[in-house]
Amino acid sequence: KQEVTQIPAALSVPEGENLVLNCSFTDSAIYNLQWFRQDPGKGLTSLLLIQSSQREQTSGRLNASLDKSSGRSTLYIAASQPGDSATYLCAVRRRGGADGLTFGKGTHLIIQP
């Protein structure tokens, strides 16, 4: 059974810092990995999608990497802003079996002005 773990569970940093969020998964047989952002009381917004054959994806100040063989992904946020405050969720889609996403429990991020 696929398990996804996100570390840290919570993070508070001053505005302007670069930061890294970590995600690990136990089964390396995946289709892809997706990073989401969730604001309080809201739905999930897709940030980046990395296919199993890719090593990284970039969108603006966000960069996500994938090391499938070691079961790890990181989300790098450059020059953090207060508007980046949210919960960040990592999810993997398994190859074979159920085709839904398996989620980590998220990292709750606070950027201090």
Place this chain on the structure above:
Amino acid sequence: DAGVIQSPRHEVTEMGQEVTLRCKPISGHNSLFWYRQTMMRGLELLIYFNNNVPIDDSGMPEDRFSAKMPNASFSTLKIQPSEPRDSAVYFCASNGRRLNTEAFFGQGTRLTVV
């Protein structure tokens, strides 16, 4: 496209009542997923449809839960009878024709059973 649309946004009901949650996926998407989010367990997959056919319902917690997708543009998740432990946020998501594309989520339905 307006994205994945869920209704209602909030639902408060008494224990024992029937609850029906609704979802309209993104037009052209052929995969639809229902998830449940709680503080304790995070996001869990309940059921998955492909081309309107249920593929995997192993995440449905009990027989009190049922889901249908009568056509490509509409799905329902029903709980009958509801119990306080069903209180959670229920999300619907849809995917394009290839599963290696992004999943898009609706805004969720916050269900409270009292």
